[in-house]
Amino acid sequence: MPIKIAIIGAGLIGPRHAKSVINNPDTELIALVDPMPTGIQTASDLGTNYYPSVSALLSSPHRPDAAIVCTPNQTHVPITKELLSGNVHVLLEKPISNTIETGHSLLSLASSPEYAHLKLLVGHHRRFNPYVRATKSILENGSLGRTIAVNGLWTLYKPDSYFAGNGDWRTSSARGGGVIPINLVHDIDLMHHFFGPITRVHAEGILPQRENPTHDADEGAALTLRFASGVVGSFVVCDATPSSHNFEMGTGENPMIPKVENGSDFYRIFGSAGSLSVPDLTRWSYDNSGEKSWSSPLTVDQIEIPDNAAPFDLQLAHFVDVVRGDAVPSCSGEEGLRALIVCEAVQRAMRTGQPVEIDVDLLAGSKK
Ligand SMILES: NC(=O)c1ccc[n+]([C@@H]2O[C@H](COP(=O)([O-])OP(=O)(O)OC[C@H]3O[C@@H](n4cnc5c(N)ncnc54)[C@H](O)[C@@H]3O)[C@@H](O)[C@H]2O)c1
Numbered sequence: 001m002p003i004k005i006a007i008i009g010a011g012l013i014g015p016r017h018a019k020s021v022i023n024n025p026d027t028e029l030i031a032l033v034d035p036m037p038t039g040i041q042t043a044s045d046l047g048t049n050y051y052p053s054v055s056a057l058l059s060s061p062h063r064p065d066a067a068i069v070c071t072p073n074q075t076h077v078p079i080t081k082e083l084l085s086g087n088v089h090v091l092l093e094k095p096i097s098n099t100i101e102t103g104h105s106l107l108s109l110a111s112s113p114e115y116a117h118l119k120l121l122v123g124h125h126r127r128f129n130p131y132v133r134a135t136k137s138i139l140e141n142g143s144l145g146r147t148i149a150v151n152g153l154w155t156l157y158k159p160d161s162y163f164a165g166n167g168d169w170r171t172s173s174a175r176g177g178g179v180i181p182i183n184l185v186h187d188i189d190l191m192h193h194f195f196g197p198i199t200r201v202h203a204e205g206i207l208p209q210r211e212n213p214t215h216d217a218d219e220g221a222a223l224t225l226r227f228a229s230g231v232v233g234s235f236v237v238c239d240a241t242p243s244s245h246n247f248e249m250g251t252g253e254n255p256m257i258p259k260v261e262n263g264s265d266f267y268r269i270f271g272s273a274g275s276l277s278v279p280d281l282t283r284w285s286y287d288n289s290g291e292k293s294w295s296s297p298l299t300v301d302q303i304e305i306p307d308n309a310a311p312f313d314l315q316l317a318h319f320v321d322v323v324r325g326d327a328v329p330s331c332s333g334e335e336g337l338r339a340l341i342v343c344e345a346v347q348r349a350m351r352t353g354q355p356v357e358i359d360v361d362l363l364a365g366s367k368k
Helices: 014-023 038-046 054-058 073-085 100-111 130-141 165-171 179-195 247-251 311-323 333-352
Strands: 003-008 027-033 049-051 066-069 089-093 120-123 147-155 198-205 220-227 232-238 267-271 275-278 282-285 299-302
Touching (some): 014 027, 014 038, 049 054, 054 073, 066 311, 073 100, 089 311, 120 311, 120 333, 130 179, 130 247, 147 179, 179 220, 179 232, 179 333, 220 333
Parallel strands (some): 003 027, 089 120
Antiparallel strands (some): 147 267
């Protein structure tokens, strides 16, 4: 039997998830929930049932087995708790919440015995991106030697329309807006996925380009990162500069953001035996150079991308496996909270001008 899935939130990203659900033979799109009247038309376009609230959905004849939560960040925890309480598995869009406290409260609820049979997956879908999977396997096969350092960029320009109308929550830090919880959180999750937990951050905020009041959300920062593994990193994030150096333009994974061919690398990873740039997957080493020396010519390998499957589709297939008990979540609630904790540390470092230590055991006690 296909898993009946409801989409909660019919804004920018909800309909994209809905299309993955429609295209997957193991899932059925049972309903769309959004309080805005525009949701009625979106539901009709998707050929599904419409409800204005999760409570209306749960008391309807179209109760789902699972739901994908695609609502503004500050609503993630109350909506997910309501769904779990209604016996519904949840794929929750990132970030897990807009505050660490509420993120912890969700993990506590989700790990209590009453809800142990229900699954919670956080939607850090980039883990399923083919460039990310290829990078992960290069790191795991040891061809870079011991990883020493990483350098990253997430820089682009968001238009005014992104912040207008219904999207005005994105202008406000208090409502979970800003480039750090919305975008950097993805990169932080990938840093964790590649190199393990981050234990210390420092951050300097960039010069704001948008008018405040109206905008009080962060526009960017320059960061240093230290990982428990000893790896160190540096990163620039900014959503107010015309630039191609970002995950979306480098990989072409977002249909709204055109892919830029050549010259749009966003990560460089440095190891004892070689270095790698992503997403072009160029590996530099002295493998064929006689002496391992700066005066020898570098060996350049171009690594093939194994496939180009859509990350949202792969994430949904994984969610199906998780719901059926055939897989454990690739990005659990804990991993989602871990990324949020680092984002909060980045924001604190920006405010105080001081490095912020992150306790990797902060998550002890929350299990799911
Ligand atoms: N994984 C990704 O690449 C990715 C990309 C974009 C957005 N997101 C995440 O998805 C979430 C939604 O982002 P968006 O850009 O689609 O936002 P959006 O503002 O475009 O859409 C959010 C929708 O949720 C609806 N909504 C608000 N409260 C609701 C409630 N209680 N019940 C049901 N619907 C409700 C709004 O009416 C709106 O239509 C955010 O958490 C964002 O961080 C993830």
